[in-house]
Amino acid sequence: MHQPFIWRGDKSIQFSSRSVETIAIINFEDQTTLFNFVVKQGNGVKGMIDSGLSSVPQPFVQPQAERIPTQNALTCEASQPIDLSHLDGPHHKEVAKQIVEAAETLGFFQVVNHGVSVELLELLKTSAHEFFAKAPEEKAIYLKEVNPSKLVKYGTSFVPDKEKAIEWKDYVSMIVYTNDHEALQQWPEPCREVALKFLKSSMEMVKNIVNILMENVGVRLEEERMNGLMGTKMVNMNYYPTCPSPELTIGVGRHSDMGMLTVLLQDGIGGLYVKLDNGEWAEIPPVHGALVINIGDTFQILSYGKYKSAEHRVRTTNMGSRVSVPIFTAPNPSEKIGPLPEVVKRDGVARYKELLFKDYMSNFFGQPHDGKKSLDFARAE
Numbered sequence: 128m129h130q131p132f133i134w135r136g137d138k139s140i141q142f143s144s145r146s147v148e149t150i151a152i153i154n155f156e157d158q159t160t161l162f163n164f165v166v167k168q169g170n171g172v173k174g175m176i177d178s179g180l181s182s183v184p185q186p187f188v189q190p191q192a193e194r195i196p197t198q199n200a201l202t203c204e205a206s207q208p209i210d211l212s213h214l215d216g217p218h219h220k221e222v223a224k225q226i227v228e229a230a231e232t233l234g235f236f237q238v239v240n241h242g243v244s245v246e247l248l249e250l251l252k253t254s255a256h257e258f259f260a261k262a263p264e265e266k267a268i269y270l271k272e273v274n275p276s277k278l279v280k281y282g283t284s285f286v287p288d289k290e291k292a293i294e295w296k297d298y299v300s301m302i303v304y305t306n307d308h309e310a311l312q313q314w315p316e317p318c319r320e321v322a323l324k325f326l327k328s329s330m331e332m333v334k335n336i337v338n339i340l341m342e343n344v345g346v347r348l349e350e351e352r353m354n355g356l357m358g359t360k361m362v363n364m365n366y367y368p369t370c371p372s373p374e375l376t377i378g379v380g381r382h383s384d385m386g387m388l389t390v391l392l393q394d395g396i397g398g399l400y401v402k403l404d405n406g407e408w409a410e411i412p413p414v415h416g417a418l419v420i421n422i423g424d425t426f427q428i429l430s431y432g433k434y435k436s437a438e439h440r441v442r443t444t445n446m447g448s449r450v451s452v453p454i455f456t457a458p459n460p461s462e463k464i465g466p467l468p469e470v471v472k473r474d475g476v477a478r479y480k481e482l483l484f485k486d487y488m489s490n491f492f493g494q495p496h497d498g499k500k501s502l503d504f505a506r507a508e
């Protein structure tokens with residue numbers, strides 16, 4: 128079995144690979160060494176924790192303002208899942224109204240009877256755990272510096288070299304631009320098949336929700352435009368290792384998602400928080416078998432702000448390692464995004480300018496998480 132580290136004292140540990148000759152000292156007190164070990168060499172937060180670390184190293188300690196209080200946390204009241212099985216029957220209008228209201232207010236809701244089997248949801252969580260349980264060198268082959276594929280990326284935190292403090296999260300992103308065959312060849316085991324199944328079995332639901340939200344603002348999307356707006360799809364597996372001092376760290380900092388709609392599977396541990404209008408944060412409680420849906424920046428731009436890309440964040444815990452599996456849907460890189468003419472005509476002045484999605488995307492991935500600042504890039508002067 129892989130046994131990468133031997134704990135030695137408080138400050139330094141030995142890196143032990145298979146042969147005694149390769150033993151090297153890793154000093155977690157030295158920030159460059161730590162950064163290289165966790166981020167550049169792909170050991171991840173998990174590799175650091177597996178070494179027997181019992182306190183949070185300085186580069187992971189968040190500024191006071193970003194820390195998440197664990198006491199007296201609110202639970203989101205509007206979190207009763209919406210039952211999508213009624214979309215096909217006489218209750219269609221009521222269900223559509225619930226979706227519209229959630230998209231206009233919180234920007235987050237949960238759904239059941241979404242078309243993805245509970246067995247598949249369980250398999251997704253298991254395979255996320257299996258991927259991150261692999262030896263660091265088996266995951267490191269998917270680091271973007273090592274792997275030329277644009278379809279897969281393994282890493283830690285969001286933009287670790289620019290952040291004030293590194294997020295307590297490892298992840299693997301699996302992207303589809305063109306065809307599934309390519310994805311299946313390049314995505315890692317043991318996630319590739321289940322991730323693709325998740326994507327396939329949730330897309331009908333996603334398109335139904337997008338259509339409901341579009342129709343509500345007087346827009347009927349041609350198939351080609353729908354495909355253009357939903358052309359980039361990414362399945363992530365997020366892994367938040369158990370943390371010795373959760374009050375000092377964050378799993379994911381305050382942000383909104385960049386695309387159209389996100390579908391998220393979370394496990395039973397909890398820790399996903401959404402910002403309410405009054406500035407308070409409330410937890411989206413885990414509901415077995417449910418999926419979380421949230422509106423992304425692109426949808427906010429297209430609807431000139433009628434639908435809200437909700438600000439959210441994730442706390443860490445010492446109760447066990449958490450996994451989550453979001454699907455991000457977003458436009459093709461070459462797609463123009465801007466307020467839809469129908470919406471502008473109906474409801475007034477556009478607050479966003481037209482731009483190419485690839486420009487929005489590179490700005491988004493170039494900055495550390497900072498609430499909804501990402502949207503400033505698209506704001507009309």
Ligand SMILES: O=C(O)CCC(=O)C(=O)O
Nearest residue numbers: 365379393399441451453
């Ligand atoms: O892990 C979660 O619950 C949410 C993750 C998230 O917000 C993201 O990956 O964008």
Ligand SMILES: [Fe+2]
Nearest residue numbers: 382383384439
């Ligand atoms: Fe997110």
